[in-house]
Amino acid sequence: MSAQRPDEHVLTGRFVCLERLSHAHLPELHRAIAHPAVFAGGYGGGPHGLPADLDEFVAFASKYYQWDALPYAVRVVSGPHAGDLVGTSTLGDIDLPNEALHLGWTAYAPQVWGTAVNPETKLLMLGAAFEHGFGRVKIQADVLNSRSRAAILGIGAQFEGINRRVQRRADGSWRDTAVYSVLADEWPVVQAGLQKRLEGFAGTSVEYSNPRAPRRRVTPA
Numbered sequence: 001m002s003a004q005r006p007d008e009h010v011l012t013g014r015f016v017c018l019e020r021l022s023h024a025h026l027p028e029l030h031r032a033i034a035h036p037a038v039f040a041g042g043y044g045g046g047p048h049g050l051p052a053d054l055d056e057f058v059a060f061a062s063k064y065y066q067w068d069a070l071p072y073a074v075r076v077v078s079g080p081h082a083g084d085l086v087g088t089s090t091l092g093d094i095d096l097p098n099e100a101l102h103l104g105w106t107a108y109a110p111q112v113w114g115t116a117v118n119p120e121t122k123l124l125m126l127g128a129a130f131e132h133g134f135g136r137v138k139i140q141a142d143v144l145n146s147r148s149r150a151a152i153l154g155i156g157a158q159f160e161g162i163n164r165r166v167q168r169r170a171d172g173s174w175r176d177t178a179v180y181s182v183l184a185d186e187w188p189v190v191q192a193g194l195q196k197r198l199e200g201f202a203g204t205s206v207e208y209s210n211p212r213a214p215r216r217r218v219t220p221a
Contacts, residue, residue, distance in 0.1 A: 018074055101134055115208070122155050
């Protein structure tokens with residue numbers, strides 16, 4: 001099966017749904033992820049890349065996200081916070097001839113770290129990639145971002161190595177990037193592992209305290 005660009009329909013799970021990110025989402029996304037804790041690990045160029053306000057965030061997002069690829073807004077779909085936009089992730093660097101793409105540009109509100117949000121988001125996005133004939137999905141992180149690197153290993157991705165001096169961080173220092181991947185023939189095992197992790201959240205909903213985003217109830221398509 002030759003790789004095909006995934007459809008842009010909403011990806012829906014038990015805990016989250018993923019809808020195509022648009023500029024209209026940016027005020028909600030700003031409330032969710034414009035936290036020092038999010039940028040501290042290297043997101044958006046690191047701590048010095050944290051936008052000061054919504055206007056700066058819109059300018060940052062306009063350049064940072066791959067709008068011509070498949071950026072997603074991640075929403076909670078059930079429980080007391082149903083409808084909240086809590087993060088973003090992207091299927092980007094889409095290379096159809098080589099059946100490869102990059103799952104990245106991922107950030108979530110700190111309130112949902114450690115919940116079902118990340119494993120189900122990865123389950124939905126990896127599933128969309130492999131269902132459309134891709135053979136390799138790359139996932140990467142700043143070498144200094146130990147939390148993200150542990151999360152990538154936790155979903156079952158394989159560590160490939162370090163790309164040194166890849167790009168400048170916002171503070172001018174040079175970033176080394178830790179590279180991981182999931183291949184099509186590894187997907188059944190990775191998929192089963194993610195499903196098992198999600199079973200640990202069965203009967204619960206995504207809950208957190210002091211949400212910054214106003215709730216908007218949505219019906220997944």
